Amino acid sequence: MPALSPALQRLRADHAPALLAFERENRAYFAASVPDRGDEYFARFDDRHAALLAEQATGLCHFHVLVDEDGRVLGRVNLVDAAGGSAELGYRIAENAAGRGLATAAVRAVCASAAVEYGLRELRASTTADNAASQAVLVRTGFTATDEVVLDGRPGIAFVRRL
Known part of the structure; x- marks a missing residue:
C-alpha cells in the first residue's frame, strides 16, 4: 500500500480497541x-471485529484503518463483496479529522491497492x-456518478471507478 501519513493499515486484531473508540x-x-x-454493534464489538477479520481472510473483503502516530484510528476505508474483479468501497473519517484531505488520500491509496494487491478492476460506491x-x-479520486439510488430510504447517488 502507498505510504500515507497518518498510516493506512490493513485491519488487524490489535486494532480493535482503537477502532471501537473511533x-x-x-x-x-x-x-x-x-x-x-445500533447499540448491538457496540455491545458485540469484539465478536464483530473477529468476524470481519475472518471475512477478510477469505479475500471477499479488505478492511483498512487510518491510524495516527499515537495509534488512534482516524478513519476506515473498506472494500466489501469483492468478486468478479469488482468490490464496493466504503469509508468514514472521524469528525475531528474531516476536511484535511485524509479521506481523499486514503481512498486513493485503497484504489491503488485494489488493483495491485487485490486484483480488482472496478470499484463501486454510493452516497x-x-x-x-x-x-x-x-469525484476527486476518479469515480463517476452512474445512477440515482435509494439508501435506507434516502435519495442517493451510485458511483463507479475502473481501475
Whole structure:
C-alpha cells in the first residue's frame, strides 16, 4: 500500500480497541449521514471485529484503518463483496479529522491497492444525495456518478471507478 501519513493499515486484531473508540466517539457524527450501527454493534464489538477479520481472510473483503502516530484510528476505508474483479468501497473519517484531505488520500491509496494487491478492476460506491463531501471525495479520486439510488430510504447517488 502507498505510504500515507497518518498510516493506512490493513485491519488487524490489535486494532480493535482503537477502532471501537473511533466508532464510539464518532457515532452521532456518522449517524447524521449514514444509518446508525445500533447499540448491538457496540455491545458485540469484539465478536464483530473477529468476524470481519475472518471475512477478510477469505479475500471477499479488505478492511483498512487510518491510524495516527499515537495509534488512534482516524478513519476506515473498506472494500466489501469483492468478486468478479469488482468490490464496493466504503469509508468514514472521524469528525475531528474531516476536511484535511485524509479521506481523499486514503481512498486513493485503497484504489491503488485494489488493483495491485487485490486484483480488482472496478470499484463501486454510493452516497446519500445530500452528502456533498463524500461525493467530492469520490469525484476527486476518479469515480463517476452512474445512477440515482435509494439508501435506507434516502435519495442517493451510485458511483463507479475502473481501475
